[in-house]
Amino acid sequence: MKLVLGLGESYWQNIIPTSDNRVLRLIREAMKVGKSVQGHAAGAADKKLAAYAAAGAVSCHEAVSAEDVLSRLEMGYCVMLREGYIRKDLESLRPLIGRIDLGRCALCTDGVGPDLLLSRGYFTDVVQKAVAMGIKPIEAIRMATLNPATHFGLDHLIGGIAPGRFADCIILPRPDTMAPDLVISEGRVIAERGKTLVSLPRVPYPDRLRKTMRVPPVSLSSSPCLFPPARRRGG
Numbered sequence: 001m002k003l004v005l006g007l008g009e010s011y012w013q014n015i016i017p018t019s020d021n022r023v024l025r026l027i028r029e030a031m032k033v034g035k036s037v038q039g040h041a042a043g044a045a046d047k048k049l050a051a052y053a054a055a056g057a058v059s060c061h062e063a064v065s066a067e068d069v070l071s072r073l074e075m076g077y078c079v080m081l082r083e084g085y086i087r088k089d090l091e092s093l094r095p096l097i098g099r100i101d102l103g104r105c106a107l108c109t110d111g112v113g114p115d116l117l118l119s120r121g122y123f124t125d126v127v128q129k130a131v132a133m134g135i136k137p138i139e140a141i142r143m144a145t146l147n148p149a150t151h152f153g154l155d156h157l158i159g160g161i162a163p164g165r166f167a168d169c170i171i172l173p174r175p176d177t178m179a180p181d182l183v184i185s186e187g188r189v190i191a192e193r194g195k196t197l198v199s200l201p202r203v204p205y206p207d208r209l210r211k212t213m214r215v216p217p218v219s220l221s222s223s224p225c226l227f228p229p230a231r232r233r234g235g
Contacts, residue, residue: 005152006036012044012052027056036152039077049075059151061108066095073104078151081143083126084109085116090129097134106148107140128178137175 007030014023027037039057041049053075061080063069069092072079083090107126130140149159158166167187170180183191190198
């Protein structure tokens with residue numbers, strides 16, 4: 001249980017219209033042991049959005065318009081503004097810049113493909129776009145650091161530079177330029193001007209996390225063909 005941070009992607013349509021007891025039980029179990037329930041409220045609004053929040057969801061990364069952002073903030077959600085490989089929804093915040101408190105807004109990618117990782121890196125471009133849209137640099141940085149740390153209950157460890165917290169920080173060349181000159185982790189300089197200075201350790205995952213698929217062996221003879229051969233036309 002210590003390795004479990006919470007329940008993610010608990011899609012609202014598996015709960016509200018169909019009353020999927022299995023998902024509801026997972027939500028209740030997660031809340032019972034103090035774990036967070038991250039949401040997926042694509043298309044939900046009004047009473048359905050409220051019912052989803054009442055069920056336990058505390059965030060949504062599916063806001064695709066300014067109206068979606070406001071409705072989720074009004075319901076108490078943390079709005080995770082997505083700018084990633086498939087969907088790019090950060091622009092939905094543009095009409096609200098300077099008009100709302102961004103304390104319950106966070107930046108996310110919802111997934112990044114290998115080509116973007118190689119060409120743009122991870123997440124720097126998202127924070128940079130937020131600044132380019134007119135969000136104050138300090139607010140954009142908070143949306144990538146302190147706001148998500150607070151949302152996940154980790155702000156006593158990360159999200160700020162203070163005694164007792166991890167000494168993870170970056171040194172920027174200018175306040176409006178998000179590509180760091182230095183990257184510091186646990187008090188050590190680990191990267192400088194885009195070059196890694198330390199070796200990356202491998203994470204030892206327990207065997208029980210590697211053996212979670214329990215299905216019979218799959219073969220061509222035992223499985224239906226997903227792509228049946230085309231019918232031969234008569235001559």
